[in-house]
Amino acid sequence: MPEILFAAPDRLWPAYEEHLARELAARGIDARLRRPGEVAPETVDYLIYAPGGAVSDFTPFVRARAVLSLWAGVERIIANPTLTQPLTRMVDPGLTEGMVEWVTGHVLRAHLGIDAHLAGQDGVWRNGIVPPLARERGVTVLGLGALGSAAARMLAALNFRVTGWSARPKAIDGVACLAGPAQLPAALARAEILVLLLPQTPETVDLMDARRLAMLPKGAVILNPGRGSLIDEAALLAALETGQVAQATLDVFRTEPLPPEHPFWAHPRVTVTPHVAAETRPVSAAGVIAENIARDRAGLPLLHLVDRARGY
CATH class of the missing domain: 3.40.50.720 (NAD(P)-binding Rossmann-like Domain)
Structure with missing residues (x-):
């Protein structure tokens, strides 16, 4: 059973919890959705991530197969030298x-x-x-x-x-x-x-x-x-x-x-305008996250994988 850590700001959790659980179940994924402090980093399989949360050091996440960003832009994320896991960006x-x-x-x-x-x-x-x-x-x-x-x-x-x-x-x-x-x-x-x-x-x-x-x-x-x-x-x-x-x-x-x-x-x-042109919507973004986890579990390539050399 995969361990999935919601490593985004706490204020986003109420908006995502129900949608993520539903989308994972719809794809037949029996997973544990965790928040920081509820799971040992070395047992985490996937991180759902946005800057500003409790996670800034990715080094302890030795088992993580991917970091799944909730943001379309990833320049602030790839600048983190501790991030060595595959990173996907949000295409919602x-x-x-x-x-x-x-x-x-x-x-x-x-x-x-x-x-x-x-x-x-x-x-x-x-x-x-x-x-x-x-x-x-x-x-x-x-x-x-x-x-x-x-x-x-x-x-x-x-x-x-x-x-x-x-x-x-x-x-x-x-x-x-x-x-x-x-x-x-x-x-x-x-x-x-x-x-x-x-x-x-x-x-x-x-x-x-x-x-x-x-x-x-x-x-x-x-x-x-x-x-x-x-x-x-x-x-x-x-x-x-x-x-x-x-x-x-x-x-x-x-x-x-x-x-x-x-x-x-x-x-x-x-x-x-105050950065409102394109907002990630939990109801649709949760499906993007769940689909990528399902693909990885099935041995398929991750969607929207970031090319760090190009920066996106």
């Missing part, structure tokens, strides 16, 4: 749906010029504010993993001219896919609206610096629900002041919560 259908909805909503907000109408509720009939059709608007998605690909497909279904860019070649119906450093300038040049959905790696930190912000069409809109480190904050503020970037909607930041004194809060052309 509910998380993906939430991200697609956030991206689609904010792309449409920018495309339709909704902010101008909201600001103009003063009795003036501004019927000169007419957006182009979606097929006339270029949207670029940087990052074509599970989240970026899903968002790109939805935007293409709405008839936007979608360009996708990734480090390695991808193919997505309805999306012009570019890849590699040499094609990044072309992807940026098409980005009237730019969506950042890249992971954090040494290559992506400060990717959107002053030089690359200057490659965007004048007056571009930036949406960042990916990683706060993707944007050079000082360069973005400078680009907003010159009008090179017309507006930025940011969901992720280098420091979270975003400090009250940060200039993003008061900037008239920046919208801050």
Whole structure:
């Protein structure tokens, strides 16, 4: 009978306990779900993990076959030198749906010029504010993993001219896919609206610096629900002041919560959302965790295994 340790913050346990038990039972897995202090580390077979819980040293978990992350991003986890066990990241259908909805909503907000109408509720009939059709608007998605690909497909279904860019070649119906450093300038040049959905790696930190912000069409809109480190904050503020970037909607930041004194809060052309674009939903994430445990018990490869050399 496998021992499974819920090594995530205590506040998450009530939301996950019932769903994990149900999903494990549905797959015929008779397991013991434990919390820190209830089981000896050397007897644990799997850890369900998120930073901020009681576990920070993985060394005692000598029998553990995998660490199953509840987070989509794993840069804070792979930086732990004691983690030598296989690590999987969370690819949750509910998380993906939430991200697609956030991206689609904010792309449409920018495309339709909704902010101008909201600001103009003063009795003036501004019927000169007419957006182009979606097929006339270029949207670029940087990052074509599970989240970026899903968002790109939805935007293409709405008839936007979608360009996708990734480090390695991808193919997505309805999306012009570019890849590699040499094609990044072309992807940026098409980005009237730019969506950042890249992971954090040494290559992506400060990717959107002053030089690359200057490659965007004048007056571009930036949406960042990916990683706060993707944007050079000082360069973005400078680009907003010159009008090179017309507006930025940011969901992720280098420091979270975003400090009250940060200039993003008061900037008239920046919208801050508090890291809500994609939340892991226990009801669906529990199934992802249980499926991976079932696969491992059956001798099948783990899904969503992290490549530590690539960082995701």
